[in-house]
Amino acid sequence: MYPLPIDKWKPTNRWLYKLSLPLALIVWLLPLLAVMLTSVRSSQELMQGNYWGWPKNFSFIENYRTVLVDSPMLHYFWNSCLITFPSVFGAIALSATAGFALATYPFKGNTAILATFVAGNFVPIQILMIPVRDLTLKMGLYNTVEGLIMFHIAFQTGFCTLFLRNFIKELPYELFEAARVEGASEWQLFYQIVLPLIGPALAALAILVFTFVWNDYFWALCLTQGDAAAPITIGVAGLKGQWTTAWNLVSAGSLLAALPSVLMFFAMQKYFIAGLTFGATKG
Template identity: 75%
Template sequence: MFPMPIEKWKPINRALYRASLPVALLIWLLPMLAALVTSIRSNDELMAGNYWGWPQDFAMLENYREALTASPMLHYFWNSCLITIPSVIGAISLAAMAGFALSTYQFRGNTVLFATFVACNFVPQQILMIPVRDLSLSLGLFNTITGMMLFHIAMQTGFCTLFLRNFIKQLPFEMIEAARIEGASEWTVFYRIVLPLIRPALAALAVLVFTFVWNDYFWALVLTQGDDVAPITVGVAALRGQWTTAWNLVSAGSILAALPSVILFFVMQKQFVAGLTFGASKG
């Protein structure tokens, strides 16, 4: 029923598996390595057609400096922070309360409400483009930081609720009952008992939601116009010229845009792994 441990595989299967891992890793990393190498090439090398060879003229400092100064990259970066950080906090806060209610309380419509959260995760976002844009225009939230933030909170809350409801469901319900018998209010049970126990799950979810919102490009194009509230994903696209594209600058901007997500993952790596494996085994 469960996958067989690798140590119990046949020797030939184990050897093929271990030999395929470096190949799969290289294929997966090849686009990122290409972008990293391109970001340190000079424009003359790219114009000469040296796309895959080792750079002959390193222009790392020039490319990254120009990527930061040729467009308002720092302004885009600040917009992304203003959009992403409140979105992560808002989505996780709402989802934690909703997940606690759905996993703890038995009321009419509980299953239907939970099924709604699940179903919303399978709706293609592209079909929501026109309704969401019209709604943002009618509410005066188009091309605003508040509009982008509220939209991402609404979109991510469903996934976060599904994620946290399943984690809270695995907690020993006897602890919650004991706290209620001792006279603790529902808010006390939620803040003092449930939240500390699901802290690894909250950390893992924070990394995921931060990555989703920070890397969003589709809705940044739909709900923004111009450079006033555009996030960094739009800023990287703005590095493309009208007639020619300096791919070394685009690659440098892409590396800069990816750094916050990478840094956040490595900072919270232990909590991220603990959150993903929380409740995976008993004993």
């Protein structure tokens, strides 16, 4: 029923496993290595067709200085910060309260609301492009940071609520009853008991939402125009020229755009793993 531990495999299978694992890792990392090498190549080498060979002349400082200083990349980066952090906080705050209500209060319509959250996760985002764009135009939120924040909060709340509701549902209901007997209000029950217990789940969810919002390109392209509210994903796409593309600059900008998500994951890796395994065992 369960997979056999590796140390109990046959010697031939263990040898094949140890041989194939580094090869699979190299194949998986090959595109990333290619982007990293391209980001330090000079434009002359790219014009000569040296895409996969070792760079003859490293242009690390020139390429990254061009991206950071000679282009509005820092402006895009600041826009991404203004969009991502409020979106993550707002989505998690709303979903935590909604998940707490759906998990602990057996009110009429509880199941219908939960089914709505579940059904919303199956709606393809592409079919929402036109109505969401029209809605932002009518509300005066098109091409604004506030509009992107409100959209991401609304779009992420459904999944986050379903995620947290299931975690809160696994908590012992006797904790809630004991707190109410002791005279704790519902807000005290939520802030002092529920939130500390679901801390790992909140951390894991924060990483997932941060990664989605920071790396979003589709909705940033649909709901913005120009540079005023465009995030860093639009900025990286803007590094491409009209007639030719400086792939070394695009690669450098892509690495800079991906850096915050990677750093956040490694900084909160233990919380992410704890959140994913939270409630996996009993006792």
